[in-house]
Amino acid sequence: MKFFQSRLGTWTGFAAAALVLFGLAPLLLSGFRLGLLAQFLCYAIVAVGIGLAWGRGGMLTLGQGVFFGMGAYLMAMHLKMADAEFRNGPGAVPDFMELAGIRELPAYWAPFSSPVFTIAMILLLPTAFAVLLGLAVFKRRVKGAYFAILSQALAGAFAILLIGQQSLGGFNGLSRFRYFFGYNLDDPVNQQMLYFIAAGILLVVLAVALQLRRSRYGELLVAVRDAEERVRFLGYDAANVKVVAYAVAALFASVAGAVFVPIVGIISPASIGIVPSIMFLLGVAIGGRATLLGPVIGALAVAWAQTALSEQFPSAWTYAQGLLFVLVIALLPGGIASVAAVTKRFQRKPVEAAA
Amino acid sequence: MSAALSCKQIEVAFDGFKAVAGVDLELDRGEVHFLIGPNGAGKTTLVDAITGLAKYTGSVVKDGEELRGKKVHHIARKGIGRTFQTATVFENLTVAQNLDIAAGAGRSPWTLLRRRKHLPQHVTDTMERIGLKDKADTPAGILAHGQKQWLEIGMLLVGDADVLLLDEPIAGMGHEERETTGLLLHDIAADRAVAVVEHDMDFMRAFAHRVTVLHAGAVLAAGTVDEVSDDPRVQEVYLGTAKENADAATA
Ligand SMILES: Nc1ncnc2c1ncn2[C@@H]1O[C@H](COP(=O)(O)OP(=O)(O)O)[C@@H](O)[C@H]1O
Ligand SMILES: [Mg+2]
Numbered sequence: 375m376k377f378f379q380s381r382l383g384t385w386t387g388f389a390a391a392a393l394v395l396f397g398l399a400p401l402l403l404s405g406f407r408l409g410l411l412a413q414f415l416c417y418a419i420v421a422v423g424i425g426l427a428w429g430r431g432g433m434l435t436l437g438q439g440v441f442f443g444m445g446a447y448l449m450a451m452h453l454k455m456a457d458a459e460f461r462n463g464p465g466a467v468p469d470f471m472e473l474a475g476i477r478e479l480p481a482y483w484a485p486f487s488s489p490v491f492t493i494a495m496i497l498l499l500p501t502a503f504a505v506l507l508g509l510a511v512f513k514r515r516v517k518g519a520y521f522a523i524l525s526q527a528l529a530g531a532f533a534i535l536l537i538g539q540q541s542l543g544g545f546n547g548l549s550r551f552r553y554f555f556g557y558n559l560d561d562p563v564n565q566q567m568l569y570f571i572a573a574g575i576l577l578v579v580l581a582v583a584l585q586l587r588r589s590r591y592g593e594l595l596v597a598v599r600d601a602e603e604r605v606r607f608l609g610y611d612a613a614n615v616k617v618v619a620y621a622v623a624a625l626f627a628s629v630a631g632a633v634f635v636p637i638v639g640i641i642s643p644a645s646i647g648i649v650p651s652i653m654f655l656l657g658v659a660i661g662g663r664a665t666l667l668g669p670v671i672g673a674l675a676v677a678w679a680q681t682a683l684s685e686q687f688p689s690a691w692t693y694a695q696g697l698l699f700v701l702v703i704a705l706l707p708g709g710i711a712s713v714a715a716v717t718k719r720f721q722r723k724p725v726e727a728a729a
Numbered sequence: 730m731s732a733a734l735s736c737k738q739i740e741v742a743f744d745g746f747k748a749v750a751g752v753d754l755e756l757d758r759g760e761v762h763f764l765i766g767p768n769g770a771g772k773t774t775l776v777d778a779i780t781g782l783a784k785y786t787g788s789v790v791k792d793g794e795e796l797r798g799k800k801v802h803h804i805a806r807k808g809i810g811r812t813f814q815t816a817t818v819f820e821n822l823t824v825a826q827n828l829d830i831a832a833g834a835g836r837s838p839w840t841l842l843r844r845r846k847h848l849p850q851h852v853t854d855t856m857e858r859i860g861l862k863d864k865a866d867t868p869a870g871i872l873a874h875g876q877k878q879w880l881e882i883g884m885l886l887v888g889d890a891d892v893l894l895l896d897e898p899i900a901g902m903g904h905e906e907r908e909t910t911g912l913l914l915h916d917i918a919a920d921r922a923v924a925v926v927e928h929d930m931d932f933m934r935a936f937a938h939r940v941t942v943l944h945a946g947a948v949l950a951a952g953t954v955d956e957v958s959d960d961p962r963v964q965e966v967y968l969g970t971a972k973e974n975a976d977a978a979t980a
Pocket of ligand 1: 743748766767768769770771772773774775
């Protein structure tokens with residue numbers, strides 16, 4: 375354990391992860407499976423953010439679908455614009471709008487023909503929204519279950535809002551993307567490139583989370599989690615401390631959503647509402663929210679189990695998911711990552727009993 | 730010399746019930762000032778008011794500046810530190826981390842976002858002073874009760890508080906620990922104002938420079954230990970109750 379806390383250990387860890395993600399996985403997995411893994415990596419990126427905000431900061435972020443959805447829709451808008459432009463020239467209306475009878479391009483769509491603007495929005499909009507929301511909520515000392523319910527309600531409301539927006543595809547969302555910044559999405563080489571992008575982003579996000587955990591800020595965040603009032607009496611504005619972690623988690627989710635769109639080829643309200651938001655959290659809880667890698671492992675495991683199980687028993691998955699959640703919370707509140715610690719405790723018990 | 734902290738006509742009401750009903754209090758640097766009074770007298774509530782946790786009417790002035798209406802963390806930044814009746818430290822962090830956080834309220838975002846290279850000198854010194862030097866890397870959660878209370882005092886020292894409000898700092902301590910704590914309080918009061926909320930009369934007699942007795946939210950008496958002990962109202966109201974309490978405790 376000590377080794378991985380040293381600088382050398384950190385680099386070793388990242389090198390090993392890079393080797394698996396960039397070397398082994400593409401070698402061993404078929405194109406289809408690699409695409410699935412790329413999709414799961416997007417969930418893992420969201421999970422790293424939740425691990426920071428929830429595991430370290432104590433904020434039960436039950437509504438990360440909002441930020442994931444923002445990033446996803448922003449990217450999808452650009453892809454639809456680029457496709458339309460490619461077919462019918464600048465200012466053309468995306469295909470789904472034509473079908474819905476929308477002849478004029480809505481004004482808010484126009485700037486998204488610019489890739490730079492789109493990427494800037496993906497990075498800034500959800501983060502700014504999280505900062506404003508966080509300030510409003512944390513300054514008023516809304517926390518615990520109240521915060522969880524609020525963020526979940528927000529995810530539900532956001533999905534409903536999107537369903538009503540015909541100019542964003544309504545219930546069906548946005549799909550059928552042909553090009554990603556000029557690269558044909560049907561080309562397996564480009565699909566693999568998307569996988570590499572997702573893997574690269576995951577490593578970057580992990581590095582950022584690691585730095586935040588190890589910094590003085592990371593210690594302060596844990597202090598706020600455990601005794602918020604005490605931190606205030608030491609002269610800190612605890613709300614600001616929380617806002618930073620919350621905004622970083624939002625940024626991670628947004629970036630994940632943006633990469634998710636070209637990989638999966640569709641984004642709709644069903645992928646960002648309450649149920650997907652719970653799914654994001656579930657993986658983190660199962661993997662171990664307070665650790666760096668627990669959320670990643672949990673997110674991958676849950677996504678994999680969902681795919682495997684729902685292929686065979688589509689209806690059983692929902693129950694399995696609930697059961698899994700209950701089991702982990704009841705038996706392993708620290709998640710899979712805490713298995714080592716828990717077994718150690720079990721092994722020590724007889725000795726203590728004998729003493 | 731003017732008082733480090735001067736409270737005038739502090740009133741705190743909970744749904745009409747006046748927990749603190751017009752208290753005047755002056756704390757001077759160089760003094761250990763005891764706040765005593767039976768349970769429910771309003772001592773903790775008074776500390777809550779000064780530190781911005783409880784709403785009040787009246788005025789609290791530190792070094793010429795009015796503090797009423799300021800937020801908790803702003804008041805803390807003005808150099809007013811407090812401890813809690815049940816020691817509150819960051820249990821999952823080490824002693825060193827606890828102190829480092831307490832020392833860092835003025836740090837820039839840039840400093841915060843980097844890893845700590847080494848502990849600031851005054852943090853190391855304070856660790857020595859509160860007798861926890863060999864516990865630097867121990868999680869605060871597994872410290873003994875008394876050690877947590879010392880850590881909490883240490884956290885105020887590294888944070889450069891010069892008005893310390895300590896709510897029952899020796900609760901649950903053994904005789905020797907009390908003695909050590911009392912000496913520590915005298916030591917740190919040399920250039921600070923220290924207020925101690927306490928029940929224990931022997932401890933008060935041994936270490937108080939000045940005493941204010943609260944009863945039912947009001948100041949019953951104030952002065953030196955002898956002046957207060959000789960006051961018949963104090964004997965009737967407080968010492969009597971204290972004796973009853975003690976009897977009840979031994980019964
Ligand atoms: N938050 C609160 N709401 C209502 N009453 C309170 C509250 N806090 C304290 N009180 C009451 O105010 C009185 C003073 O309490 P407190 O300041 O804790 O006394 P002390 O610290 O002197 O033992 C008590 O009667 C207590 O019940
Ligand atoms: Mg009290």
